[in-house]
Amino acid sequence: MFLGDGMSIPTLAAARTLLGQRENHTGEESHLFFETFPTIGLAKTYCVDSQIPDSACTATAYLCGVKANRGTLGVTAEVPRWDCPASVDTSSHLESIAAWALADGRDAGIVTTARVTHASPAGAYANIANRDWENDAEVRADQHDPELCRDIAYQLVHTYPGNQFKVILGGGRREFLPNDVVDEEGTTGRRLDGRHLIEEWQMDKIMRNVSYQYVWNREQLLSVDNDLPDYLLGLFEASHLQYNLQANNYTEPTLAELTETAIRSLSRNKKGFFLFVEGGRIDHAHHENQVELALDETIELSKAVNRAAELLSEDDSLIVVTSDHAHVMSFNGYTHRGGDILGPSDGIGDDGIPYMTLSYTNGPGYRPYVDNHRVDVTSEENYRDLNWRSHAEIPLASETHGGEDVAVFAWGPQNTMFSGMYEQNQIPHLMAYAACIGPGRQACSSATTNALTAVLLTPLLLLIRNMLK
Numbered sequence: 232m233f234l235g236d237g238m239s240i241p242t243l244a245a246a247r248t249l250l251g252q253r254e255n256h257t258g259e260e261s262h263l264f265f266e267t268f269p270t271i272g273l274a275k276t277y278c279v280d281s282q283i284p285d286s287a288c289t290a291t292a293y294l295c296g297v298k299a300n301r302g303t304l305g306v307t308a309e310v311p312r313w314d315c316p317a318s319v320d321t322s323s324h325l326e327s328i329a330a331w332a333l334a335d336g337r338d339a340g341i342v343t344t345a346r347v348t349h350a351s352p353a354g355a356y357a358n359i360a361n362r363d364w365e366n367d368a369e370v371r372a373d374q375h376d377p378e379l380c381r382d383i384a385y386q387l388v389h390t391y392p393g394n395q396f397k398v399i400l401g402g403g404r405r406e407f408l409p410n411d412v413v414d415e416e417g418t419t420g421r422r423l424d425g426r427h428l429i430e431e432w433q434m435d436k437i438m439r440n441v442s443y444q445y446v447w448n449r450e451q452l453l454s455v456d457n458d459l460p461d462y463l464l465g466l467f468e469a470s471h472l473q474y475n476l477q478a479n480n481y482t483e484p485t486l487a488e489l490t491e492t493a494i495r496s497l498s499r500n501k502k503g504f505f506l507f508v509e510g511g512r513i514d515h516a517h518h519e520n521q522v523e524l525a526l527d528e529t530i531e532l533s534k535a536v537n538r539a540a541e542l543l544s545e546d547d548s549l550i551v552v553t554s555d556h557a558h559v560m561s562f563n564g565y566t567h568r569g570g571d572i573l574g575p576s577d578g579i580g581d582d583g584i585p586y587m588t589l590s591y592t593n594g595p596g597y598r599p600y601v602d603n604h605r606v607d608v609t610s611e612e613n614y615r616d617l618n619w620r621s622h623a624e625i626p627l628a629s630e631t632h633g634g635e636d637v638a639v640f641a642w643g644p645q646n647t648m649f650s651g652m653y654e655q656n657q658i659p660h661l662m663a664y665a666a667c668i669g670p671g672r673q674a675c676s677s678a679t680t681n682a683l684t685a686v687l688l689t690p691l692l693l694l695i696r697n698m699l700k
């Protein structure tokens with residue numbers, strides 16, 4: 232499963248246009264790799280208590296199959312956000328499709344360009360009342376007992392199903408280290424409980440007598456490819472991975488490289504695997520109104536999906552690509568064919584002032600009016616700088632998510648099930664059905680039933696035919 236965090240439908244259209252324009256075409260006719268998949272559907276993203284969701288309740292929906300409250304992960308809507316005591320009752324805990332896969336003898340893993348403890352990947356393994364409790368200091372800061380409500384990093388290392396993941400690749404070292412330990416790149420840990428969870432993860436593998444490796448840079452990642460351990464933990468940044476366009480190419484692997492290592496590792500299990508891959512920074516760039524970064528991160532996700540499709544067979548591997556929620560970037564005006572997707576619209580506002588083809592309803596890109604006039608952002612000479620903020624109408628420190636549907640693209644066995652419009656929490660049930668795992672009806676069991684019916688009916692039909700002779 233591939234997730235573009237915040238990859239709204241206008242983001243797809245703008246990203247494919249940028250991709251085409253980078254190749255010196257007009258652009259609009261281009262396509263992201265997964266846009267060629269045979270089946271496309273639409274998912275409704277609202278959560279139990281929110282019209283417009285966040286990445287935590289949506290992760291609970293598309294990984295655990297149940298809608299929940301905003302900000303919560305892997306717990307039912309009986310648990311309000313921040314309610315540690317309510318989340319202790321295990322009857323509120325949900326299992327993810329990663330756990331369903333493990334229960335069937337398959338393997339599971341997570342890959343993300345965000346922190347591995349961030350909301351989207353945490354949906355695969357955490358049961359927690361607040362997505363921000365990524366380390367014990369955050370639990371304490373909200374006046375809760377971290378022994379009672381274990382933080383997300385602790386859960387990944389020490390509790391099921393995270394402690395069984397064969398591959399964990401992303402960012403977030405600071406959540407795993409004590410506040411008196413400095414990581415490989417000079418950032419201090421955030422934990423107050425003194426735990427060094429990277430060492431504890433390794434100790435756990437030693438105790439279980441399995442091979443393991445911890446890596447923290449691209450070179451190490453590429454070298455393990457030749458001799459893959461049973462368990463691989465890669466944490467490439469203290470927080471999120473850098474944006475692809477701003478990354479240090481020596482220390483930072485691309486999402487496609489991370490995906491390839493994960494698939495090579497997990498493919499060793501003959502029964503198969505569930506892998507979650509997140510392009511986590513599309514969302515962050517949108518929140519900053521930094522549109523080129525958001526589009527480039529979308530193109531990076533497309534490359535990762537392409538790599539996966541090269542490594543896997545359409546006959547036995549289902550690939551689902553979707554997003555958790557939309558954003559409020561709009562693709563607007565009446566620009567001519569081939570117009571710079573990152574440039575000005577051909578149109579002029581009724582106030583006589585030009586505007587950009589891509590802009591936002593809200594966010595930090597708001598410019599105060601000058602002499603009662605909207606600022607002409609198209610005259611800002613640095614508008615092609617990566618850190619330039621697109622125009623936003625409403626001032627907000629962080630741009631908001633959008634409430635519209637997200638696209639779902641499917642390739643491989645049972646892909647046609649993903650057509651149509653449905654609730655986001657149906658997605659893992661469909662994937663589980665196709666994979667013959669999980670608690671619900673399964674493609675394999677109904678196939679078995681059909682085969683059984685045929686076996687039982689054949690003698691009966693023969694008997695009837697003989698009687699009619």
Ligand SMILES: [Zn+2]
Binds near residue numbers: 515518
């Ligand atoms: Zn967001």
